[in-house]
Amino acid sequence: MKKSLERQWWKEGIVYQIYPRSFQDTTGDGVGDIRGIIQRLDYIKNLGVDIIWLNPIYKSPNDDNGYDISDYQNIMEEFGTMEDFDLMLSEMKKLGLRMVMDLVVNHCSDEHQWFVESKKSRENPYRDYFHWWPAENGTPPERWSFFDVASNAWKYEKETDAYYLHYFSQKQPDLKWENPKVRQEIYDMMTFWFDKGIDGFRMDVIPFISKDISFPELPKEYNGEFIPYYANGPKLHEYLREMNQKVLSKYDIMTVGEAIGVSVDRALDFVDDDRKELNMFFHFDLLALDREEGETFKMRSDQWKLTEFKEIHSKWDAVFAEKGWGSMFLNNHDFPRSVSRWGNDSTAHWYNSATMLHTFLLSMKGTPYFYYGEEIGMTNVRFNNIEDYKDINTINRYKSIVDNGGDVKAFIENEKDASRDNARTPMQWSVAANAGFTTGKPWIKVNENYKEGINVDSQISDKSSVLNYFRRMVDVRKQNLVLIYGDYQLLLKDNEEIYAYTRTLDEDRCLVLLSFSTKKISITLDELNFETAKLLISNDEDHAVRVKKDAVFSIKPYQAMIYKLS
Numbered sequence: 001m002k003k004s005l006e007r008q009w010w011k012e013g014i015v016y017q018i019y020p021r022s023f024q025d026t027t028g029d030g031v032g033d034i035r036g037i038i039q040r041l042d043y044i045k046n047l048g049v050d051i052i053w054l055n056p057i058y059k060s061p062n063d064d065n066g067y068d069i070s071d072y073q074n075i076m077e078e079f080g081t082m083e084d085f086d087l088m089l090s091e092m093k094k095l096g097l098r099m100v101m102d103l104v105v106n107h108c109s110d111e112h113q114w115f116v117e118s119k120k121s122r123e124n125p126y127r128d129y130f131h132w133w134p135a136e137n138g139t140p141p142e143r144w145s146f147f148d149v150a151s152n153a154w155k156y157e158k159e160t161d162a163y164y165l166h167y168f169s170q171k172q173p174d175l176k177w178e179n180p181k182v183r184q185e186i187y188d189m190m191t192f193w194f195d196k197g198i199d200g201f202r203m204d205v206i207p208f209i210s211k212d213i214s215f216p217e218l219p220k221e222y223n224g225e226f227i228p229y230y231a232n233g234p235k236l237h238e239y240l241r242e243m244n245q246k247v248l249s250k251y252d253i254m255t256v257g258e259a260i261g262v263s264v265d266r267a268l269d270f271v272d273d274d275r276k277e278l279n280m281f282f283h284f285d286l287l288a289l290d291r292e293e294g295e296t297f298k299m300r301s302d303q304w305k306l307t308e309f310k311e312i313h314s315k316w317d318a319v320f321a322e323k324g325w326g327s328m329f330l331n332n333h334d335f336p337r338s339v340s341r342w343g344n345d346s347t348a349h350w351y352n353s354a355t356m357l358h359t360f361l362l363s364m365k366g367t368p369y370f371y372y373g374e375e376i377g378m379t380n381v382r383f384n385n386i387e388d389y390k391d392i393n394t395i396n397r398y399k400s401i402v403d404n405g406g407d408v409k410a411f412i413e414n415e416k417d418a419s420r421d422n423a424r425t426p427m428q429w430s431v432a433a434n435a436g437f438t439t440g441k442p443w444i445k446v447n448e449n450y451k452e453g454i455n456v457d458s459q460i461s462d463k464s465s466v467l468n469y470f471r472r473m474v475d476v477r478k479q480n481l482v483l484i485y486g487d488y489q490l491l492l493k494d495n496e497e498i499y500a501y502t503r504t505l506d507e508d509r510c511l512v513l514l515s516f517s518t519k520k521i522s523i524t525l526d527e528l529n530f531e532t533a534k535l536l537i538s539n540d541e542d543h544a545v546r547v548k549k550d551a552v553f554s555i556k557p558y559q560a561m562i563y564k565l566s
């Protein structure tokens with residue numbers, strides 16, 4: 001049997017990602033908390049999902065909303081206590097929900113005890129936990145940083161007359177994985193959480209943990225493409241195998257790496273079952289589709305094409321056809337809301353496109369990951385003013401534009417589509433003040449469209465809501481193993497409006513038809529046998545008319561349908 005057909009709970013499960021800061025506040029401080037998550041577990045269970053992934057909840061000064069951890073074995077004060085955490089975990093277990101935590105170990109916070117010690121003196125026992133460049137060796141070779149105003153990943157420290165490396169903000173120093181003590185600390189910390197009973201880790205920027213630590217000067221070909229030059233380093237797989245052997249292999253858990261910079265040809269190095277490294281990862285190809293070439297944050301000036309979208313998914317499906325396993329997602333805390341980005345959030349098309357995208361994620365091979373609020377079709381907030389943005393990424397890029405006399409107006413326009421804060425606004429629970437998220441002042445503004453039907457309360461009682469479609473579609477996936485394990489085959493490859501594919505497992509075969517168009521489209525699919533076809537789901541009451549003889553479909557704007565063919 002193909003390895004990819006071996007049944008596993010993490011292949012059959014559906015993941016629901018929570019950004020705890022924005023999910024549910026119970027204390028009135030305007031920040032979501034663990035008690036809030038506990039309060040909403042019944043809601044989550046009723047969605048039909050199985051696994052909850054929590055963005056970081058560890059102690060953190062919040063320079064990058066928890067991705068700067070100052071204590072890996074404690075809880076962020078704003079979120080609650082370890083008792084709250086233990087209660088949340090046991091409540092989840094009672095409901096049969098699994099919990100995946102975020103593992104952020106390329107870097108920690110500069111307020112972590114390790115770094116506080118490390119910067120004290122060159123002789124400090126923690127000195128070698130981080131990458132230091134002594135100033136007497138001259139200015140360190142250029143390294144680019146994501147969140148640094150000057151895009152410089154080296155920060156000078158006077159006390160010890162040396163620079164430290166930070167691929168992200170100045171408050172996120174990179175850990176030195178080459179030091180076995182660092183690795184052991186991390187494995188012990190992972191063991192601590194597994195022993196509590198968590199079910200896995202999502203691994204933040206995992207390919208960055210290994211670097212060429214001789215820090216060579218960048219070659220001429222560099223041209224800003226930093227990933228091939230100073231991420232995915234020489235010891236990456238050695239570390240992942242060691243981590244697997246020392247920790248992961250001891251538990252029935254799942255792992256998903258955030259595989260920035262990993263292309264199809266290297267994919268199986270991470271997730272081929274025989275290599276014993278990770279179970280799944282998130283690739284970045286889709287995320288780059290609507291951005292300028294080589295730019296993470298700049299929107300493309302022309303429109304992305306459906307054929308490109310199909311090509312990415314077909315290419316990645318093929319990689320995992322025999323071994324390994326994929327992961328499917330359309331948004332997360334780093335990228336804009338899926339309906340605004342891949343669908344169409346105008347009044348006319350919001351419902352159909354949000355439900356069409358649900359149909360897509362839940363009918364593809366690979367574990368589907370949903371992001372809180374996606375189930376109700378939450379949209380981009382599109383802030384007009386820099387003061388409304390809370391994300392260090394936007395704020396520091398803004399500062400750098402101001403410093404360089406750049407076009408501030410164009411920057412804000414770009415952020416309306418590109419910013420991470422689009423996806424970080426509070427969960428929209430009801431029409432109550434602040435969408436029922438908090439009784440206080442929310443840490444980030446709520447999207448006002450909670451008043452116009454984009455909230456849980458209004459949708460839960462409405463049979464034909466985005467939310468209830470989501471639940472129906474979850475059911476369809478669960479009832480049809482073919483949608484989980486079946487082979488994927490693309491049809492109508494060159495069609496720019498309709499995404500059509502089949503899924504086949506032994507005798508079972510489904511046809512998925514998805515419109516990405518604002519127009520009514522006709523297609524012919526005469527190569528398939530529709531004799532016994534049965535409609536499993538459609539997001540439009542007045543669903544496609546199938547003319548039996550020549551299999552002509554007339555598909556409405558953003559319509560989605562799944563037919564069981566045999």
Ligand code: TEU
Pocket residue numbers: 064067104146168204205258260296333334335393420
């Ligand atoms: O993101 C890594 C990453 O590459 C992002 O910088 C991404 O390119 C960017 O967010 C696009 O807008 C991870 C986390 O998911 C992110 O939230 C953290 O800020 C980052 O690592 C640092 O830990």
